[in-house]
Amino acid sequence: MTLPGGVHAETYQQDRALIRTRWQWLWFAGFVAVLLLLPFIGIGKAVGIATVIGITLIAVLGLQLTSGCAGQINMGQSAFMGVGAYAAGALAANLHWSFLLTIPIGGISAAVFGAVFGLAALRIKGFYLALTTIAAQFIFTFAMLKLPKEWFGQSEGLRLDPAALGSFAFNTDNRIYYLVLAVAALMTYGAWGLMRSRTGRAFIAVRDNDNAAEVIGINVFYYKTLAFFIGAFYAGIAGALWAYYVRYVQADQFTLWLSVWYLGMLIVGGMGSILGAIIGAVVIRLLQELITVAGPQVADVLPALGGQFVFAAMNMLLGGLIIVFVIFEPRGLVHRWNIVKESYRIWPFPH
Amino acid sequence: MLSLLSYVANGALTGLLYALIAMSFVIIYRSARVFNFAQGEIVIVGAFLVWTFMSAFDLPVWVSVPLALLSSLLLGVLIERLILRPLVGEELFAFVMVTIGLLIFIRGVVLVAWGPEVRFFPAVLPMAAVKVGPLVFDRALVIGAAVTLVVAAAASWFFNRTQLGLEMTAVAEDHQIALSLGISVKRSIAVAWGISGLLSTLAAIIFLNGKGMTFLASDIGFAALPVALLAGLESIGGVVLGGLIVGIAVGLAAYFLDPIFHGGVAAVFPFVIMVVILLIRPTGLFGWKTIERI
Numbered sequence: 152m153t154l155p156g157g158v159h160a161e162t163y164q165q166d167r168a169l170i171r172t173r174w175q176w177l178w179f180a181g182f183v184a185v186l187l188l189l190p191f192i193g194i195g196k197a198v199g200i201a202t203v204i205g206i207t208l209i210a211v212l213g214l215q216l217t218s219g220c221a222g223q224i225n226m227g228q229s230a231f232m233g234v235g236a237y238a239a240g241a242l243a244a245n246l247h248w249s250f251l252l253t254i255p256i257g258g259i260s261a262a263v264f265g266a267v268f269g270l271a272a273l274r275i276k277g278f279y280l281a282l283t284t285i286a287a288q289f290i291f292t293f294a295m296l297k298l299p300k301e302w303f304g305q306s307e308g309l310r311l312d313p314a315a316l317g318s319f320a321f322n323t324d325n326r327i328y329y330l331v332l333a334v335a336a337l338m339t340y341g342a343w344g345l346m347r348s349r350t351g352r353a354f355i356a357v358r359d360n361d362n363a364a365e366v367i368g369i370n371v372f373y374y375k376t377l378a379f380f381i382g383a384f385y386a387g388i389a390g391a392l393w394a395y396y397v398r399y400v401q402a403d404q405f406t407l408w409l410s411v412w413y414l415g416m417l418i419v420g421g422m423g424s425i426l427g428a429i430i431g432a433v434v435i436r437l438l439q440e441l442i443t444v445a446g447p448q449v450a451d452v453l454p455a456l457g458g459q460f461v462f463a464a465m466n467m468l469l470g471g472l473i474i475v476f477v478i479f480e481p482r483g484l485v486h487r488w489n490i491v492k493e494s495y496r497i498w499p500f501p502h
Numbered sequence: 503m504l505s506l507l508s509y510v511a512n513g514a515l516t517g518l519l520y521a522l523i524a525m526s527f528v529i530i531y532r533s534a535r536v537f538n539f540a541q542g543e544i545v546i547v548g549a550f551l552v553w554t555f556m557s558a559f560d561l562p563v564w565v566s567v568p569l570a571l572l573s574s575l576l577l578g579v580l581i582e583r584l585i586l587r588p589l590v591g592e593e594l595f596a597f598v599m600v601t602i603g604l605l606i607f608i609r610g611v612v613l614v615a616w617g618p619e620v621r622f623f624p625a626v627l628p629m630a631a632v633k634v635g636p637l638v639f640d641r642a643l644v645i646g647a648a649v650t651l652v653v654a655a656a657a658s659w660f661f662n663r664t665q666l667g668l669e670m671t672a673v674a675e676d677h678q679i680a681l682s683l684g685i686s687v688k689r690s691i692a693v694a695w696g697i698s699g700l701l702s703t704l705a706a707i708i709f710l711n712g713k714g715m716t717f718l719a720s721d722i723g724f725a726a727l728p729v730a731l732l733a734g735l736e737s738i739g740g741v742v743l744g745g746l747i748v749g750i751a752v753g754l755a756a757y758f759l760d761p762i763f764h765g766g767v768a769a770v771f772p773f774v775i776m777v778v779i780l781l782i783r784p785t786g787l788f789g790w791k792t793i794e795r796i
Contacts (some may be wrong), residue, residue, distance in 0.1 A: 222595075224595070224598060268777075271777070271780055271781055274780075274781065274784055275780055275784040279731075279780060279784055281598065282727060282731065282776060282780065283776075283777055283780050285724065285727070285773070286773040286774070286776050286777045286780075289724075289769070289770050289773040290770060290773060290774065290777075292770075293766060293769070293770035296766070297763050297764075297766070407724075411602055411605070411606060414599070414602060415602075415603070415606065418599055418603075460614065462613060463609075463610045463611075463613035463614045464610065464614075465610070466606050466607065466609050466610030466613065467606075467607055467610030467611060467614070468610075469603075469606050469607075470603045470604065470605070470606030470607025470608070470609070470610055471603070471607055472603075473599060473600070473602065473603030473606065473607075474585055474600055474603040474604065474607060477589070477596050477599050477600045477603060478585070478588045478589060478600070481596060
């Protein structure tokens with residue numbers, strides 16, 4: 152990747168910096184300002200949509216680390232999310248712990264659950280691994296519906312009070328939006344940093360060829376388990392936030408279907424890139440919202456399509472997008488974006 | 503004691519039905535090195551095709567069932583032509599993702615074409631129960647078990663004894679090598695998807711005979727996964743044994759564990775078996791062992 156003309160790193164600090172030029176700072180500041188001011192400038196459901204995107208983004212980032220960066224296909228991300236939601240929900244609903252404790256504990260519980268299924272990754276690869284994570288999904292649902300009612304409420308689920316700091320409760324859309332925004336920003340920063348570290352490079356080596364990685368001295372077993380641990384930790388955090396957002400946790404919210412959607416977001420955004428996860432989560436979620444809004448109007452014009460048109464159209468759209476992207480642009484939207492950025496920087500030269 | 507025996511026997515029959523669906527997985531995997539996550543959806547498309555021809559168009563059984571079988575065969579070939587052909591020679595991950603995309607896409611199409619209502623699946627096979635001594639069986643399942651055995655024998659012969667079957671096996675080993683040996687990878691994948699589409703519809707007829715169905719019945723595709731894994735993804739004959747073992751194990755689990763957990767064990771136990779198989783012997787009972795090179 153080339154830098155803008157005339158930008159050279161003269162110290163190690165400059166070389167490591169994420170943001171290098173004045174214009175990048177300006178754009179970044181503008182972006183942060185828009186995110187912070189969204190509740191005041193946003194119209195309609197903008198804040199609600201942004202909150203859901205933030206939670207989705209955290210789960211998709213975790214999936215990106217496990218599947219995109221470390222190459223371990225994971226179809227149980229929503230089960231891991233569910234574990235986080237249930238752990239945080241049970242602690243908050245039964246023991247009334249503060250969200251400052253329950254959200255990290257939710258993350259850790261999901262991480263441990265994920266790592267147990269990731270242990271299988273030592274012996275099995277590729278889609279065999281995808282199958283264990285599918286099994287995780289079914290076992291999760293069964294366990295949550297069968298464990299004692301005092302813990303997880305069985306089929307009734309758990310009801311939570313809003314997250315609260317002293318007398319300040321995150322009980323409105325705007326307040327929960329800021330909570331989600333803060334956590335999502337922290338998690339994004341963490342993922343970005345992780346991929347620039349030794350661990351991130353080890354993940355990429357394991358993904359590209361795990362036998363070769365073993366030969367050059369990377370502990371493949373450790374890094375595969377770690378990939379699941381971290382990916383599931385992200386899912387757990389997302390689940391815990393979800394629990395505080397809808398204030399109701401139930402096993403039906405975390406289906407295999409949701410995991411498949413998350414994988415679809417990765418494919419469309421771009422595998423193996425943090426920016427790709429962000430683009431995928433935002434683009435697919437916005438498309439979903441668009442269909443939810445436009446769908447009923449289309450159904451009014453063409454009544455033959457029936458009332459299920461909205462749900463069906465979403466599936467056809469996402470399924471179609473995944474197929475088209477795998478065939479025509481396997482590196483996702485982020486690759487397109489990089490091409491545009493590159494040609495802007497070196498304009499008017501073609502190379 | 504009697505009810506235990508009945509649990510075991512019915513478990514075995516259900517296991518053989520799962521084996522029929524698992525065989526669709528295995529045939530595609532064995533001849534194309536593609537693992538088809540959309541299998542359950544293809545079963546449902548087959549079921550809706552039978553329903554459309556029989557209940558909506560009012561055609562007699564002997565017209566509508568062959569028509570449905572033929573259309574599902576064409577569907578398989580169409581999927582190969584449009585989606586899998588551009589990916590020949592690509593890495594495994596692309597195939598996994600494209601079948602997941604297919605899974606979502608077909609569900610959308612099914613919802614648009616047939617809607618979410620509960621439909622009554624026509625009784626293609628006789629409904630009367632079969633009585634063997636004191637045991638009572640669903641007649642469709644008994645016929646299904648026989649069909650599974652016949653199909654397994656035929657497919658096993660096809661893949662081990664005929665020229666085309668052996669060529670398809672070479673494709674499963676490696677697309678590039680198969681191509682350089684002059685084997686048509688495209689044809690191999692098309693044949694595999696055609697056969698698999700046909701078997702899916704057959705399984706749908708047996709599974710749903712005379713019952714109510716919605717698009718959610720496609721979960722059977724996932725339920726058949728443990729059977730395919732236990733057998734090893736390359737073994738066709740092994741699927742029958744795998745189906746019997748998983749079916750009987752699930753029957754026993756339902757008998758002994760259901761009172762403890764208040765039901766629902768039968769739905770989750772196959773997946774517990776699956777995790778155990780994957781941890782102990784990932785290649786299954788009869789799968790190919792591969793040596794990896796850098």
